[in-house]
Amino acid sequence: xxxxxxxxxxxxxxxxxxxxxxxxxxxxxxxxxxxxxxxxxxxxxxxxxxxxxxxxxxxxxxxxxxxxxxxxxxxxxxxxxxxxxxxxxxxxxxxxxxxxxxxxxxxxxxxxxxxxxxxxxxxxxxxxxxxxxxxxxxxxxxxxxxxxxxxxxxxxxxxxxxxxxxxxxxxxxxxxxxxxxxxxxxxxxxxxxxxxxxxxxxxxxxxxxxxxxxxxxxxxxxxxxxxxxxxxxxxxxxxxxxxxxxxxxxxxxxxxxxxxxxxxxxxxxxxxxxxxxxxxxxxxxxxxxx
Amino acid sequence: xxxxxxxxxxxxxxxxxxxxxxxxxxxxxxxxxxxxxxxxxxxxxxxxxxxxxxxxxxxxxxxxxxxxxxxxxxxxxxxxxxxxxxxxxxxxxxxxxxxxxxxxxxxxxxxxxxxxxxxxxxxxxxxxxxxxxxxxxxxxxxxxxxxxxxxxxxxxxxxxxxxxxxxxxxxxxxxxxxxxxxxxxxxxxxxxxxxxxxxxxxxxx
Numbered sequence: 248x249x250x251x252x253x254x255x256x257x258x259x260x261x262x263x264x265x266x267x268x269x270x271x272x273x274x275x276x277x278x279x280x281x282x283x284x285x286x287x288x289x290x291x292x293x294x295x296x297x298x299x300x301x302x303x304x305x306x307x308x309x310x311x312x313x314x315x316x317x318x319x320x321x322x323x324x325x326x327x328x329x330x331x332x333x334x335x336x337x338x339x340x341x342x343x344x345x346x347x348x349x350x351x352x353x354x355x356x357x358x359x360x361x362x363x364x365x366x367x368x369x370x371x372x373x374x375x376x377x378x379x380x381x382x383x384x385x386x387x388x389x390x391x392x393x394x395x396x397x398x399x400x401x402x403x404x405x406x407x408x409x410x411x412x413x414x415x416x417x418x419x420x421x422x423x424x425x426x427x428x429x430x431x432x433x434x435x436x437x438x439x440x441x442x443x444x445x446x447x448x449x450x451x452x453x454x455x456x457x458x459x460x461x462x463x464x465x466x467x468x469x470x471x472x473x474x475x476x477x478x479x480x481x482x483x484x485x486x487x488x489x490x491x492x493x494x495x496x497x498x499x500x501x502x503x504x505x506x507x508x509x510x511x512x513x514x515x516x517x518x519x520x521x522x523x524x525x526x527x528x529x530x531x532x533x534x535x536x537x
Numbered sequence: 538x539x540x541x542x543x544x545x546x547x548x549x550x551x552x553x554x555x556x557x558x559x560x561x562x563x564x565x566x567x568x569x570x571x572x573x574x575x576x577x578x579x580x581x582x583x584x585x586x587x588x589x590x591x592x593x594x595x596x597x598x599x600x601x602x603x604x605x606x607x608x609x610x611x612x613x614x615x616x617x618x619x620x621x622x623x624x625x626x627x628x629x630x631x632x633x634x635x636x637x638x639x640x641x642x643x644x645x646x647x648x649x650x651x652x653x654x655x656x657x658x659x660x661x662x663x664x665x666x667x668x669x670x671x672x673x674x675x676x677x678x679x680x681x682x683x684x685x686x687x688x689x690x691x692x693x694x695x696x697x698x699x700x701x702x703x704x705x706x707x708x709x710x711x712x713x714x715x716x717x718x719x720x721x722x723x724x725x726x727x728x729x730x731x732x733x734x735x736x737x738x739x740x741x742x
Contacts, residue, residue, distance in 0.1 A: 275731055
């Protein structure tokens with residue numbers, strides 16, 4: 248009889264979480280969406296190991312992670328490019344590899360970008376909550392972030408691993424360019440604020456997390472006499488502006504409602520790059536004419 | 538009603554007040570159930586708005602809402618949840634003083650109203666209940682507590698809320714209930730979802 252399909256966490260890294268496509272249909276109950284931040288990288292990781300779309304993978308943050316396979320497991324590492332080692336020897340990034348029983352797969356800190364995705368054939372098989380296995384760091388739903396020594400079950404493999412050539416190699420641009428569809432509360436700001444937003448260079452703050460990309464730069468001024476905005480529903484990619492005037496770009500763990508005006512919304516297609524923008528990365532917004 | 542685009546796949550519908558939000562939410566929920574709304578991932582009510590998110594073609598959806606009428610909900614419509622409450626909250630005396638009554642009268646006032654879940658937010662299953670007269674709105678505490686126990690019944694602004702789990706919080710605590718409010722393993726996971734009617738009943742300490 249073969250050993251149980253599972254992983255032992257050898258090195259959890261600064262922040263490694265289980266992620267899938269996240270939760271849907273429960274925002275009205277105050278449940279955030281969660282899910283993998285770099286969605287194309289997540290989908291690619293699952294394809295490489297032959298998983299069904301929607302299987303759960305590991306999302307690392309800046310420092311990678313190391314995992315011991317308790318049974319022979321097929322794995323793949325994509326997203327932020329990072330050195331991959333198998334029992335200390337070099338192993339490929341971006342293609343399926345077999346991790347023998349007892350071997351340690353070590354994903355190092357990324358050479359650029361923030362989040363690497365580590366998929367295992369069969370998917371991380373923790374129990375789903377509200378239709379998803381994703382860790383939600385805002386609401387505390389789903390599995391807690393990985394800790395050293397933790398045991399993670401892996402599901403039965405259901406497809407064949409594939410090689411994809413050429414693999415789309417993510418090379419985050421030196422400047423993160425974000426389109427911005429103005430509204431719904433652009434009228435809460437001075438006319439100057441939108442010009443400032445379009446003309447200024449912001450930088451990614453180290454206080455950024457799965458809830459949002461926080462930015463340093465020129466504060467945006469609110470139009471006078473507006474008072475307080477009653478809480479309203481929030482969307483993925485919303486750029487909310489708190490009283491300090493510094494925009495916050497909402498990522499997957501964003502709250503379902505918020506009371507600060509949203510000056511515009513970044514299209515979902517631009518959010519994978521945002522998820523890979525390390526602290527200090529310059530950011531420019533391009534408001535669209537809509 | 539005013540519709541504001543929120544990105545490419547969402548619409549923020551803005552109305553005049555809480556009563557119109559309730560009417561709009563009920564109408565949208567019914568149309569979604571009957572298939573007349575088209576695909577929408579999320580319908581998220583809030584204080585003055587209802588957000589429709591995960592909409593492939595927001596303008597087409599908006600055209601389908603052209604005949605929308607916002608009739609106030611009939612009294613007594615929708616499920617009713619009773620929340621048995623021990624009124625011994627740390628801020629009950631302060632709330633009573635703000636209302637200009639004694640504690641016993643404050644409890645009578647609070648149990649005498651019928652509430653409705655206007656929306657959820659802050660944390661999963663945390664319901665914002667309207668139903669107290671506007672004149673009885675109370676401010677948040679100047680300094681939030683670092684830990685409010687699960688089941689705390691509390692007031693802030695025009696709202697009553699019940700903390701589904703322990704968390705930091707700035708609301709005025711008037712009592713507590715043992716009713717389980719949030720269980721992600723249950724269907725539905727939240728006892729108090731938008732549109733639900735609520736009554737608080739006093740139980741002895």
